[in-house]
Amino acid sequence: MTTSTTTSYGYQDLDRLLSLMTGDEKHGSAATSTLDAIWVLYDRVLNVSPATADDPARDRFLLSKGHGPMAYYAVLAAKGFFPESLLPGFGSYDSPLGHHPDRLLVPGAEIGSGSLGHGLPLAVGSALGLRAQGRTGSKVWVLIGDGELDEGSNHEAIAYAGPAGLEQLHTLVIDNSSAAHGWPGGIESRFTAAGWSAVTVDGRDHEALYEAFTAPHPGRARAVVARVESRS
Numbered sequence: 001m002t003t004s005t006t007t008s009y010g011y012q013d014l015d016r017l018l019s020l021m022t023g024d025e026k027h028g029s030a031a032t033s034t035l036d037a038i039w040v041l042y043d044r045v046l047n048v049s050p051a052t053a054d055d056p057a058r059d060r061f062l063l064s065k066g067h068g069p070m071a072y073y074a075v076l077a078a079k080g081f082f083p084e085s086l087l088p089g090f091g092s093y094d095s096p097l098g099h100h101p102d103r104l105l106v107p108g109a110e111i112g113s114g115s116l117g118h119g120l121p122l123a124v125g126s127a128l129g130l131r132a133q134g135r136t137g138s139k140v141w142v143l144i145g146d147g148e149l150d151e152g153s154n155h156e157a158i159a160y161a162g163p164a165g166l167e168q169l170h171t172l173v174i175d176n177s178s179a180a181h182g183w184p185g186g187i188e189s190r191f192t193a194a195g196w197s198a199v200t201v202d203g204r205d206h207e208a209l210y211e212a213f214t215a216p217h218p219g220r221a222r223a224v225v226a227r228v229e230s231r232s
Contacts, residue, residue, distance in 0.1 A: 009078035011039055011206075017074040021090035021097075030068025033176045033203070033228045034143060038075045040209045041141060041172075050080045053108050057135060060126055062111050062142040064119020065174065066100045073097050073106075081108035117151025119144055120171060124157045127169040127221075139168050146175040146187060161221045162195030169221040170213070171196075174203060176228050191223040203228035 009017075014035060042048075047059040063072050070090070077084045082096075089095035096105035100114030111122055123142035130138050148154065161169055173187055183190045191198040197217035201208040203226030212224045 011043070013078060014039065014071075014074050017077055017084060017087060018070055020084065020087040021070050021073065022088075030065065030145070031070035031072075033174050034065065034068065035071040035074070036204050036206060036228075037172055037174065037209055037226050038071050038143065039078075040206050041213065042075050042079050044210055045213045046141065047139070048108075050108070053081065056133075057138055059139045059141065060110050060123075062119050062123050062126070062140070063101060063109070063113050064111075064116070064122075064142050065145040065148060066113030066119075067116075069097075069099070069101045072101065072109075076106070076108045079108075082106075116145070116148045117153040119148075120154050120157040123169055123171070124161050124164075124166065127161075127166045128164075130168055131166070136168065139170060141170045141172060143172045143174065145178060146173060147178040149173070149183070149187065149190070158191060158194050158196070162191070164221075165195075165219050166221045167217065167219055171221070171223045172213075173223060173225045174228060175200075175225050187225045188223070191221075196221045196223050198223040198225065200225040200227060202226075 041061060046061055052058045063069060073087060073090065076082060077087060086095065086097055090097045091099050101109045102112045103109045111119065113119055119142045123140050127140045130140065144154070175187055186200070188198045188200045197220040199212050201212045201224065203209065209226065
């Protein structure tokens with residue numbers, strides 16, 4: 001069950017919310033590299049809220065980069081999916097906020113994640129399911145890391161989604177130069193070669209992110225590559 005809060009939060013509150021989560025397994029760089037992009041999605045793009053978290057017509061956001069969920073938790077708390085009082089318990093035995101998100105425990109979470117390479121294939125399946133149900137107004141967003149693109153399951157998902165014309169599918173790639181292997185022409189070209197609409201933007205620039213997230217891409221899946229330098 002989703003528990004909403006009534007406190008109003010803004011982007012300026014996120015650093016404080018992040019600071020409430022402590023411990024040795026924080027994966028801080030993984031979290032802070034995603035913070036701006038996740039905030040823009042939940043604040044200005046996604047059609048989902050605590051009140052509509054179970055609505056079949058909602059947009060879906062899948063955090064594939066689940067090993068650094070603190071930014072995700074902070075944004076979910078800021079948007080009222082659960083109270084900020086849960087944040088200090090992050091990673092503790094009896095907390096629903098684990099080091100990897102669990103969809104059965106975290107209000108608003110669509111998938112359990114942390115094993116790299118699962119999120120994009122799941123997003124492809126979600127988009128196919130929505131299309132089969134005729135729910136063409138619902139969008140699917142998945143956030144993956146640049147290092148995660150080394151996983152073969154993502155190659156297959158990218159290769160399938162392009163020719164399938166999955167217009168409802170959106171992939172956000174956080175590129176913080178952590179990949180073990182590069183790609184000729186950069187990450188963006190990896191998607192365009194498979195028939196996707198793709199763009200690369202500054203992952204800290206909220207207006208650039210918003211424009212990239214909302215640009216039309218009729219008949220094609222969309223990829224937004226967000227280049228960031230991780231904050232300490």
